[in-house]
Amino acid sequence: MADFKNAIELKNVNFSTDDLHIIKNVSGAFPEGKITTLVGPSGAGKSTLFKLLNGLRTVDSGEIIIHGKNINTYPPVDLRRHVGLALQSAPMINGTVYKNIALPLTLNGKELTEETAKELLHLVGLEEELIQRKTKDLSGGQRQKLSIARTLVNRPKILLLDEITSSLDRISQQDIEELIVRINEKYETTIIWITHNLEQALNLGHYTWFLKAGELIESGPIDVLKNPTNEEIIQFVKGEAQ
Numbered sequence: 001m002a003d004f005k006n007a008i009e010l011k012n013v014n015f016s017t018d019d020l021h022i023i024k025n026v027s028g029a030f031p032e033g034k035i036t037t038l039v040g041p042s043g044a045g046k047s048t049l050f051k052l053l054n055g056l057r058t059v060d061s062g063e064i065i066i067h068g069k070n071i072n073t074y075p076p077v078d079l080r081r082h083v084g085l086a087l088q089s090a091p092m093i094n095g096t097v098y099k100n101i102a103l104p105l106t107l108n109g110k111e112l113t114e115e116t117a118k119e120l121l122h123l124v125g126l127e128e129e130l131i132q133r134k135t136k137d138l139s140g141g142q143r144q145k146l147s148i149a150r151t152l153v154n155r156p157k158i159l160l161l162d163e164i165t166s167s168l169d170r171i172s173q174q175d176i177e178e179l180i181v182r183i184n185e186k187y188e189t190t191i192i193w194i195t196h197n198l199e200q201a202l203n204l205g206h207y208t209w210f211l212k213a214g215e216l217i218e219s220g221p222i223d224v225l226k227n228p229t230n231e232e233i234i235q236f237v238k239g240e241a242q
Helices: 046-053 076-082 097-101 114-123 128-132 140-152 170-187 198-204 231-241
Strands: 006-017 020-031 035-039 061-066 083-087 158-162 190-194 207-212 215-221
Touching (some): 006 046, 006 190, 020 046, 020 061, 020 207, 020 215, 035 170, 035 198, 046 061, 046 158, 046 190, 076 083, 083 140, 114 128, 114 140, 170 190, 190 198, 207 231
Parallel strands (some): 083 158, 158 190
Antiparallel strands (some): 006 020, 006 061, 207 215
């Protein structure tokens, strides 16, 4: 990873809750402008790690460095503007597509022009005619695209994706995958993507992290998954491929 500047670096990060040690002395880096997939068994601590990177949780010990600055030096609003998060559930508020896409600015007392909203819809592959459609009338794939568009309102430098295609049909999944690659290439956005889909991780990731039981077992170029040498990763890949 030495060839690239790091967008995020973790140094001996630990996190516990309810006497459960979830993240265990994790050190590693996510390269700038690349797609890193985050894989491993359920309960590995992947979603908790995202909450630490987005400031929704605070480390017990260790450091998280984002673009050269300690995460604690970012005001919460600035941090979430800088590090966007899109979730599997794609939660929506009642109302129109426009109301949802404008939400990050509305919460900060700002307005999103309809023109910019339409540009964002176009970017994520949604028809601009949907702008006044009620979100309850959207398909699962459309809701997920809208969720990503909403995350992009603040033009985050880093985008965290938590299982965003796991509940979608194959066509919608491919649409989202192509969209994320397009965002990565067009804006050089650093993407960190939690996925249980091994094929997705292999096809889209430049790099990968493999977590198990809160520990970072291995990280590096995608060959870590394609041609694993670590026995735990070999067994995981075999199990997922069956």
